[in-house]
Amino acid sequence: MxxxxxxxxxxxxxxxxxxxxxxxxxxxxxxxxxxxxxxxxxxxxxxxxxxxxxxxxxxxxxxxxxxxxxxxxxxxxxxxxxxxxxxxxxxxxxxxxxxxxxxxxxxxxxxxxxxxxxxxxxxxxxxxxxTPKLYHYKKRKEYFSVWMEDIIYFENSGRNVKIMTIDGTDLFVGNIKDIAKEVLPYGFIQISQSIIVNYNFVSKYSREEIILINKEKIAIPKNKRNGVKEQFLRESDKHL
Structure with missing residues (x-):
């Protein structure tokens, strides 16, 4: 922990x-x-x-x-x-x-x-x-919270970050690097410099791509494949 x-x-x-x-x-x-x-x-x-x-x-x-x-x-x-x-x-x-x-x-x-x-x-x-973990983010002057276990992935979208949850999507100002520091210890895997996914929402993993439970496919960059594999193995061990 x-x-x-x-x-x-x-x-x-x-x-x-x-x-x-x-x-x-x-x-x-x-x-x-x-x-x-x-x-x-x-x-x-x-x-x-x-x-x-x-x-x-x-x-x-x-x-x-x-x-x-x-x-x-x-x-x-x-x-x-x-x-x-x-x-x-x-x-x-x-x-x-x-x-x-x-x-x-x-x-x-x-x-x-x-x-x-x-x-x-x-x-x-x-x-x-x-205790389930909450992820907090800010939009303008408002603060929002979502259970980490309900987050499917984060993705860079220009100057914003898109957060996809089981309830839908939202956008907020942020960057993947800072988000990674906060969420990677809690079952998330960084696929690339722009995408972080929740291990629990991955239905299929191969060296080239992952497929999420919602059937969405995310390609794994060639230079990230070894690192992604290590992350998947580490998370898999936690669930054995």
Whole structure:
């Protein structure tokens, strides 16, 4: 499992400490992790609204400006994201009742103990393993979410990306390179520089092309065939 984690605290020492503990535990436990660090709530919200979708957030409660409560409520109420796991970090021993409306995974007191951080990571991994993943995208000033398991493929379409789902198609501004970083760990295969498909919607695979369940055929470029084969073998092993 690949974890995409955000750390948001106005104390740079705390951020560095959490990052170091996570990286060490990830190495010891054999899972991949990507960590993004933010030093205030507004930059974290900007990152999330610019399609940085995190699996797990370590969020300081007491910050100037947009605090941890504001961030959590925005994620849950405005973005309607209840899959993102939030761990609140605080130097206080008592918590406002409003925090519980955010449905945090855990509260971790400062100074941070490694055992509590490890516990939070393990809980998040367990929950995420059981939770279908959402893909978020933005059109103009509106935000949309779709279950990854319902996405058939992504395809470059000029300056836009076409997303084909079981419910139809949509267009949004984006690029395949960024999308690949987000979805490839979740059962998607990059066929070319312009197309990413969901393995579960492939009905037939050959060296030259794939055929989707909807009978659509997608050619595999010659220079991508070995790489596509490796991806298919890797996904096939997961389903054995």
């Amino acid at each position: 690949h974890l995409k984690i955000a750390i948001c605290d106005d104390d740079k020492v705390v951020c560095a400490q959490i990052e170091s503990m996570i990286l060490q535990y990830a190495q010891e436990s054999g899972f991949d992790v990507t960590i993004h660090i933010f030093y205030d709530g507004s930059s974290l919200m900007e990152g999330i609204q610019n399609d940085d979708n995190f699996d797990l957030i370590y969020l300081d409660i007491e910050m100037d400006g947009i605090n941890g409560v504001d961030v959590g409520m925005t994620i849950r109420d405005k973005l309607r994201d209840h899959k993102m796991q939030i761990v609140y970090v605080s130097g206080k021993g008592q918590y406002d009742r409003q925090l519980f409306d955010v449905q945090p995974l855990l509260f971790i007191p400062k100074p941070i103990e490694e055992s509590k951080l490890v516990k939070s990571i393990n809980l998040a991994r367990e929950k995420l393993a059981l």
